[in-house]
Amino acid sequence: MTGDASGWTVPPEADQSAFVIDAVMADPLARIVLERAHGLDLPDWALMAGAVYKAVWNVQTGRPGGHGINDYDLGYFDASDLGAAAEAAVVGPAEARFADLPVPVEVCNQARVHIWFNEAYGTRRDPLVDTNDALRHFASLTHAVAIRLDGDGQPELLAPFGLAAVFSRTIRPTPDLAGPEAWNRKIAEQSRLWPELDFLAAPV
Template identity: 60%
Template structure:
C-alpha cells in the first residue's frame, strides 16, 4: 500500500524535523556539501532552497533523494563585508573545497542579496542581517527551510515559519516576494516533476 504523501501534515514538530533531516542527509551529495561547508567554517551558513525542500518531496513521494535537484545553494551571511570582492574570495575558497563533489554548489553572501536582487528580478528586498532573515524572504513558506551542521557537526534546521506548510504539499506564493511571471514559470517546471503537489499560481 502506498503511503499518503501528506501523512506528516500537522504532525508533531519534532517528527517533522527528524523527517526533513533524514530526507536531506539521505542524499549523499547534500551530505557531502554540508560536511565540507562545516569545514569551511563560513559565518552563519546553511544549505537552503531545492536541495532541502525537494529532498522532503522526494522522500514523501518515494523518489530518489536527489531527484530534481539541479544545484546546491549554500548561503552564508556576512553583513560586515558587502563587497563583491569579499564574496568572490569566499566563492573561490568554496570552489576548491567542493572540487571533489560532482554537483553545482552555488555560494552566496545573503547580506549582499538586497544590493542586486531588485535590478535582476524586479522586486526589492529588505536588508538581510542573518541567514534566518534570508529564509524568511523566500517566495513561498514551503521553501522557508534550511539546514546546517552545528559546532559539533550535528544537523540543525532553520524553519522560521515551522514545517506544516512544507508537509501540506501545497505550494503558495508569498505576495510581493517574486513577480507573478517568475513564480508561475518556476512552479510550471516543478509541477512536471512532482505532479502529486498542488502548486498555486500567482495572479498576473
C-alpha cells in the same frame, strides 16, 4: 503520523524537524555538501532552498535522494564588507571545494542579496540581518527552511515559519512575490517532477 490515500504523511509536530533532517541526509550529495561546508568555517552558513524542501518531497513520494535537485544553494552571512569583490574572494575558493561533485554548489553571501535583488526586481528590500532572516524572504513558505551542522557536526534546522508549509502538498507563492513569471516557470517544471503536489501560479 497522519496520511492520505496517496501515501503523503504528516509527522507529529514534535517529529517534523527530525523528519526533514533525515530526508536531507538521505541524499548522498547533500551529506557531502554539509560535511564539506562545515569545514569551510563560513559565518552563519546553511544549506537552503530546494536541497531541503525537495528532499522532503522525494521521501514523501518515494523518489530517490537528489531527484529534481539541479543545484545546492549554500548561503552564508557576512556584513563586514558588502563589496562584490569581497564576496567573490569567499565564493571562488568555497565553490572550488565542491567542483568534483556532479551537481553545482552555489555559494552566496546573504548580506548582499538586497543589493542585487533590488536592482533585478525594482524592489526596496531592506538589508537582511542574518541567514535565518533570509529564509523569511523566500518566494514561498515551503522554501523557508535550511539545515547546517553545528559546532559538534550535528544537524541543525532553521525554519522561521515552522514546518507546516513544508509538509503541505499545496505550494503557494508569498503575497509580495517579486518576479511572478520566474515563479510560474519554476513551478511548471516542478509540477512535472512531482505531479502529486499542487503548485499555485502567481498572478502576472
